[in-house]
Amino acid sequence: MFCLSMTAARYRLVAATLSLAFLLSGCIFAYIPQPLPIFPYGPDAKPIPDRKELSVVDETLTGGSNSTGSRSVFIAMRGTRVVGKESKLDEQDVLKEIPAPDFKPSVISSVAPPLFRTPKEGDRHYFNFTLSKDFAEGITAFFAGESEKSVKAFERVLADPEVKRPAAWQASMHLVYLHLMMGRPDLAETEVQRTELWEKKMTEGNNAYSRAVRAEVRYWAGDFEGAIADAKDVLASIGDWTIPTIYPSPPRDQVDVVRFGAAKVRAMTVLGMLYTAKGMYKEAMPWLEQSAKEMNNVVFLHWVPLYAVYITANNWEVFYGQGWSLTSLATALLAQDPDSARAAEMFADAQKFFDAIGYVAGKVLIESFKAQVLLATGHYQRAERQATVALSHARKSRLLDFIWRLEAVRGEALLKLDRWAEAEQSLRAAQTIVDQLSGTMVSDMAKVRFGVGKEIITRNLVKIDVRKRDWPTLFQDLERGRARAFVSMLANRSVGAGSNVELTERIHALDKEILGERQRKYGFMQNATVESGREEDLLARRQKIVEELHAKNPDLAEAYAVSTVGLARVQRSLDAGDLMLYALPTQGDEPLSLLQVTARDVQLRILPVTTRQFGQHLKDFVATLWTAQPKAQHASLAQLGQDLALASWGKPANVLVVPSGDLHFVPWGALDVSFAVGVLPTGGWIVRSPHKSLGRIQACVVGDPEFGGVLPQLPDARDEAVALAKLYGTQAIIGSDATEQALRRRVGAGVDVLHLATHALYDPLYPLQSSLILSDGTKAVPLSAEKLYRAPLSSRLVVLSACETGMGQVISGDDLLGLTRSFYLGGTNVILSSLWPVSDEATRIFMEQFHKSARGGDYGKAWLAARDAVRSRGATPAEYGAFVLGGMPRER
Numbered sequence: 001m002f003c004l005s006m007t008a009a010r011y012r013l014v015a016a017t018l019s020l021a022f023l024l025s026g027c028i029f030a031y032i033p034q035p036l037p038i039f040p041y042g043p044d045a046k047p048i049p050d051r052k053e054l055s056v057v058d059e060t061l062t063g064g065s066n067s068t069g070s071r072s073v074f075i076a077m078r079g080t081r082v083v084g085k086e087s088k089l090d091e092q093d094v095l096k097e098i099p100a101p102d103f104k105p106s107v108i109s110s111v112a113p114p115l116f117r118t119p120k121e122g123d124r125h126y127f128n129f130t131l132s133k134d135f136a137e138g139i140t141a142f143f144a145g146e147s148e149k150s151v152k153a154f155e156r157v158l159a160d161p162e163v164k165r166p167a168a169w170q171a172s173m174h175l176v177y178l179h180l181m182m183g184r185p186d187l188a189e190t191e192v193q194r195t196e197l198w199e200k201k202m203t204e205g206n207n208a209y210s211r212a213v214r215a216e217v218r219y220w221a222g223d224f225e226g227a228i229a230d231a232k233d234v235l236a237s238i239g240d241w242t243i244p245t246i247y248p249s250p251p252r253d254q255v256d257v258v259r260f261g262a263a264k265v266r267a268m269t270v271l272g273m274l275y276t277a278k279g280m281y282k283e284a285m286p287w288l289e290q291s292a293k294e295m296n297n298v299v300f301l302h303w304v305p306l307y308a309v310y311i312t313a314n315n316w317e318v319f320y321g322q323g324w325s326l327t328s329l330a331t332a333l334l335a336q337d338p339d340s341a342r343a344a345e346m347f348a349d350a351q352k353f354f355d356a357i358g359y360v361a362g363k364v365l366i367e368s369f370k371a372q373v374l375l376a377t378g379h380y381q382r383a384e385r386q387a388t389v390a391l392s393h394a395r396k397s398r399l400l401d402f403i404w405r406l407e408a409v410r411g412e413a414l415l416k417l418d419r420w421a422e423a424e425q426s427l428r429a430a431q432t433i434v435d436q437l438s439g440t441m442v443s444d445m446a447k448v449r450f451g452v453g454k455e456i457i458t459r460n461l462v463k464i465d466v467r468k469r470d471w472p473t474l475f476q477d478l479e480r481g482r483a484r485a486f487v488s489m490l491a492n493r494s495v496g497a498g499s500n501v502e503l504t505e506r507i508h509a510l511d512k513e514i515l516g517e518r519q520r521k522y523g524f525m526q527n528a529t530v531e532s533g534r535e536e537d538l539l540a541r542r543q544k545i546v547e548e549l550h551a552k553n554p555d556l557a558e559a560y561a562v563s564t565v566g567l568a569r570v571q572r573s574l575d576a577g578d579l580m581l582y583a584l585p586t587q588g589d590e591p592l593s594l595l596q597v598t599a600r601d602v603q604l605r606i607l608p609v610t611t612r613q614f615g616q617h618l619k620d621f622v623a624t625l626w627t628a629q630p631k632a633q634h635a636s637l638a639q640l641g642q643d644l645a646l647a648s649w650g651k652p653a654n655v656l657v658v659p660s661g662d663l664h665f666v667p668w669g670a671l672d673v674s675f676a677v678g679v680l681p682t683g684g685w686i687v688r689s690p691h692k693s694l695g696r697i698q699a700c701v702v703g704d705p706e707f708g709g710v711l712p713q714l715p716d717a718r719d720e721a722v723a724l725a726k727l728y729g730t731q732a733i734i735g736s737d738a739t740e741q742a743l744r745r746r747v748g749a750g751v752d753v754l755h756l757a758t759h760a761l762y763d764p765l766y767p768l769q770s771s772l773i774l775s776d777g778t779k780a781v782p783l784s785a786e787k788l789y790r791a792p793l794s795s796r797l798v799v800l801s802a803c804e805t806g807m808g809q810v811i812s813g814d815d816l817l818g819l820t821r822s823f824y825l826g827g828t829n830v831i832l833s834s835l836w837p838v839s840d841e842a843t844r845i846f847m848e849q850f851h852k853s854a855r856g857g858d859y860g861k862a863w864l865a866a867r868d869a870v871r872s873r874g875a876t877p878a879e880y881g882a883f884v885l886g887g888m889p890r891e892r
Helices: 011-024 056-061 091-097 133-144 147-159 165-181 185-203 208-221 224-238 254-277 281-302 316-336 341-356 361-376 380-396 400-416 420-440 445-450 455-468 471-490 501-521 534-552 567-573 611-624 630-643 661-665 683-687 715-728 740-747 785-790 819-824 840-854 859-871
Strands: 074-077 080-083 578-583 591-597 602-610 654-658 676-679 699-705 733-735 751-757 771-775 780-784 795-800 808-811 815-818 830-834 883-887
Touching: 091 224, 091 254, 133 147, 133 165, 147 165, 147 501, 165 185, 165 208, 185 208, 185 254, 208 224, 208 254, 224 254, 254 281, 254 316, 281 316, 316 341, 316 361, 341 361, 361 380, 361 400, 380 400, 400 420, 400 455, 420 455, 420 471, 420 534, 455 471, 471 567, 471 591, 471 683, 501 534, 567 591, 567 683, 578 683, 591 611, 602 611, 602 630, 611 630, 611 661, 676 859, 699 715, 699 740, 699 771, 715 733, 715 751, 715 840, 733 740, 740 751, 740 780, 751 840, 780 785, 785 819, 795 819, 795 840, 819 830, 819 883, 830 859, 840 859, 859 883
Parallel strands: 578 654, 654 676, 676 883, 699 733, 699 751, 751 795, 795 830
Antiparallel strands: 074 080, 578 591, 591 602, 771 780, 808 815, 830 883
């Protein structure tokens, strides 16, 4: 074999010499126009076992309780709890247990990128198929950042009955990345299933490439546990095989060589980025070193003329992948040594690969990574200076998403340097841009990539406001954070179908234009500068339409753009006996803090417990729920009451809690309180105009849908529904009649009361897929939170008599995204839900008393009466304390 150690200036000459040597060596495999492949060079990889990674809802409804999936989830059903897959270790511990690769430096020095050739119709793809017209159109649109056009082209490829398997496989893979570009990792993960199907058809069962793609998708979705599992599976399947750099004969399995090589590099890069995301920079090094080495070998093969017969330079994955690989490696190096010359060299090499495919955003990406890692490792002066440099590049390219993140990084660095005024200026600039973008910021995946999410703005501005004791501004900043979270999570989704159609359609049309303009800036083969401020102009037009919508339908408008209410107006809306407790977004060893608001006064209350301690005390209480230990439950609740300083709250008529973090899950009914507690999504909720029922039916009651054996039937829920329907003078929808269609017909334009006695399932990774379970007439079907956002059910009072319907995902900005939040958009004033499973008997007693007492509109009084009715029968806190009241305790 040949010695491959060389300098960058000599590899062209050596590559040509290698080709010539093959021709003159007498080897029978000398170059001919269509070489005859002889030997395989790919690994003897085993297929990776199926892991049907469905949402919790889909997994449950398809009988997937014995699935080999990796996600840690729970499945909660009325009256019981079925635990799915529980991780024994947290992500950081799992990463520590993975043996590092035995990295050995390559004999091939850093190789520059070859000339990239944009694929065209009729070209041979690097996976050995000819590009059709539709595939070429899809690629061209993909490079230009024209996502919708690209999606349509690739779907046409897949719809062609004559499509070649490799073409279908790659068309599906591009759709995965397009969904990521459009901020829908959930759709990307679904599409990976089709990618894997085509790969298996093509390879007679092997799926390493698709599984590596899924590992990357999960990384961007923030599902680190799933990403780790997939990356480990890929590497276990491929084993010690590495991408060959010398081929004594033409490979008969060139597709497998590229496929397995890409899978291995992708899996190693994902693991390296996971270590980096956890601050484990030293542990990330061998993975990122090995990934960069493998990619470097692939790039080297492009320079060998003989190998170019098999490996074409139209593979954007090689260029983009090596850019990412080198950027990740350089970041880990910089984290360990801010003066690292090798890190500077790696960043420069990464830039060459991004430049080769015209990825203008690559420059901003690299400079931003430098700023973020300097901040994360405590080099605050350097971080501030680097953020300023990165900002200049981001502004030149008008990359608004990077601009606000860099302003946030700079603001935090300035806070660490005790330069408070400058820090506030940067953070306010970040806040303004984020508010402007929120309705079109379809995902915070960039937080995973870049390490800075929207919540950092709120947290740091809160620190500044508290230091200045500026309570009105503090209240406003807290409200803006919640509003941003809600708006961003619903971006790119249909909301409130049928309401104010003309305005919402105009907003959606602009959203497509804005997203298209933004994606164009992140596309390949772009110019170095962006001349116009088209995105800013489109955003301004969008804001004007949202303002029109707000005048007609404020609730719906809040799903499209950030809107807040001032502290003074909230105080005017409070009654004399009301106490609002607004939680500040504290974390770790910071003390739990509440902004205490009454009609006449505002104070900041610092509680005698840290955020971490309170979270542990709440976990201690939850641990007692599944054991028959009422004394342990009471002891844990006494500790929680002490943490919250309940004795100092006085005797308010109503307490209105705007929670943060673990405060979302406080069992208020289990605590020793004699006042009503209403949990509000925002502080400004109390100025919301109450919705009145438009329909003639007072109540709609659903119970025990026909589950067809998929889930246990609920005979007690059926009895509950029949009894409550009788109370309201209506007929319950039960059994096979309990379909979504029947439910929507009965609710119609709106009802006063909607009572749902059924199972409910919660998906912690994709909370919008959390669902109430109805029937299609023969078996269980889900009614998801996302569908309820899209087509709300209008009712003044909603009672979710199912298990853990009060659960949700606390997202950036402290909004709780789950089933309860979805009903508010339909105009619901009050929601009764539960935090954990409750026995059917306790549920029946609670519900009957609640409905009897709630008919006058004092829901807080009804909640207390129902709690006391169950407690008076000797029930434990686990039975009487699960139900929480969301919204205003009393109609006004």
